[in-house]
Amino acid sequence: MSEAVRVLVGRADLARRVRELGRAITEDYAGRQPVLLSVLKGGVWFLADLVRAIDLPLEVHFLAISRYGDAEESQGRVQILLDVDVDIAGRDVLLVEDIVDTGLTCRYLLSVLAARDPASLEVCTLLDKAARRIVPLVPRYVGFQCPDRFVIGYGLDDRERYRNLPDLLQVEDLASLRAAAEPLEAPPARA
Ligand code: IMP
Numbered sequence: 001m002s003e004a005v006r007v008l009v010g011r012a013d014l015a016r017r018v019r020e021l022g023r024a025i026t027e028d029y030a031g032r033q034p035v036l037l038s039v040l041k042g043g044v045w046f047l048a049d050l051v052r053a054i055d056l057p058l059e060v061h062f063l064a065i066s067r068y069g070d071a072e073e074s075q076g077r078v079q080i081l082l083d084v085d086v087d088i089a090g091r092d093v094l095l096v097e098d099i100v101d102t103g104l105t106c107r108y109l110l111s112v113l114a115a116r117d118p119a120s121l122e123v124c125t126l127l128d129k130a131a132r133r134i135v136p137l138v139p140r141y142v143g144f145q146c147p148d149r150f151v152i153g154y155g156l157d158d159r160e161r162y163r164n165l166p167d168l169l170q171v172e173d174l175a176s177l178r179a180a181a182e183p184l185e186a187p188p189a190r191a
Pocket of ligand 1: 101103104149152158
């Protein structure tokens with residue numbers, strides 16, 4: 001594998017943790033029919049595995065957003081390109097995120113969703129980069145704490161690449177990753 005990256009969380013650990021989160025959500029929402037919302041595109045890989053680990057009747061809906069510059073420039077304001085096509089009033093809503101970094105995007109989305117009067121509104125994130133948080137935001141469910149490093153794979157991208165890698169990789173050297181002529185291959189499975 002390229003020296004520009006190293007494995008942060010391998011696929012076996014991802015699968016194990018996703019199963020644990022699914023079990024916790026199944027217990028916490030027992031007797032209810034939660035609405036899971038995912039933000040295109042990065043959260044989709046995690047969501048797809050997570051819903052298969054939840055043993056409840058549930059719904060899945062998607063949002064698509066575009067940012068005005070990066071999260072800090074835009075203060076988290078995003079344009080909603082695709083809105084949820086269901087009325088969430090009175091519903092138990094779980095926002096499923098790939099990563100909460102500064103927290104600005106997530107806080108903005110929560111404020112938009114809260115205004116629609118859901119019965120409950122919680123966040124489930126695969127990765128929590130808590131060290132970079134600008135706004136106070138504590139997700140109810142966290143897969144892994146994430147170091148203050150750029151991460152790719154399992155849905156996370158750099159300029160739309162690497163979402164298909166089955167492991168989460170920590171980027172050690174972004175410039176050489178981008179300069180590399182060879183595609184970054186999926187590293188071999190780790191136990
Ligand atoms: P925020 O800073 O919490 O608003 O995060 C905004 C978005 O930045 C996340 O939903 C991700 O799409 C993206 N992001 C933050 N950190 C990373 C990373 O390490 N790799 C890939 N995308 C990231």
